[in-house]
Amino acid sequence: MTDLSTPQPIVSAKGQVAFADETWSIDPKELQIFFQAEAVFWTANRTLKQWRHLLACSRLLTARLQPGDGKGGRLVGTTRVWSDQAYEAKLYDVVTAKDMMGLGIATTLVEWSLRHPGVGDVQRFVLETRDAMNLYTRFGFKRSEELETVHMRVDAAELHERGLRQ
Numbered sequence: 001m002t003d004l005s006t007p008q009p010i011v012s013a014k015g016q017v018a019f020a021d022e023t024w025s026i027d028p029k030e031l032q033i034f035f036q037a038e039a040v041f042w043t044a045n046r047t048l049k050q051w052r053h054l055l056a057c058s059r060l061l062t063a064r065l066q067p068g069d070g071k072g073g074r075l076v077g078t079t080r081v082w083s084d085q086a087y088e089a090k091l092y093d094v095v096t097a098k099d100m101m102g103l104g105i106a107t108t109l110v111e112w113s114l115r116h117p118g119v120g121d122v123q124r125f126v127l128e129t130r131d132a133m134n135l136y137t138r139f140g141f142k143r144s145e146e147l148e149t150v151h152m153r154v155d156a157a158e159l160h161e162r163g164l165r166q
């Protein structure tokens with residue numbers, strides 16, 4: 001059965017952290033500012049146009065530190081999930097604001113993305129990480145050297161050099 005529930009808020013010393021699917025409501029400018037402020041290495045130069053494309057083809061799950069009236073609030077966490085709906089889903093942009101780390105925000109967002117109805121009926125989830133393995137092994141993710149297949153990739157820039165892309 002599909003689980004449509006949004007995660008319960010996390011209560012922290014700074015206030016309540018609420019979770020939402022903001023795929024269609026978030027301003028890409030706010031995302032750009034958040035990622036620049038958090039100095040996330042893989043999105044330093046991501047443009048607003050790129051953010052709009054990413055939001056059009058994947059789901060953006062957020063965490064916000066809510067003010068007293070419970071509306072809106074500062075963006076403090078994101079996870080983006082892309083899915084082909086039948087075979088594979090991939091997690092991207094798992095980020096927590098530096099001053100809000102260690103509260104379980106990323107764990108909650110990743111856990112939610114794994115059961116999010118927008119992902120459809122896939123057979124597996126994948127992701128890439130440099131040093132946050134501990135966050136994912138608790139959900140069963142394994143490093144590629146533990147798997148029976150190898151992960152291969154080529155960057156668009158190399159394809160361009162090879163004349164395979166303009």
Ligand SMILES: CC(C)(COP(=O)(O)OP(=O)(O)OC[C@H]1O[C@@H](n2cnc3c(N)ncnc32)[C@H](O)[C@@H]1OP(=O)(O)O)[C@@H](O)C(=O)NCCC(=O)NCCS
Pocket residue numbers: 040094095096097100101102103104105106107108128129130131132133134135
């Ligand atoms: C990795 C990150 C998203 C974790 O966010 P968080 O909200 O603090 O995570 P949680 O509070 O849910 O912690 C979950 C676990 O992740 C692990 N973890 C947290 N931060 C980590 C980090 N920087 N590196 C490695 N593991 C980390 C811890 O083992 C923690 O387990 P614990 O609860 O037993 O201590 C956050 O540190 C971050 O935004 N880092 C910069 C961006 C990044 O590297 N993202 C991951 C891309 S794959």
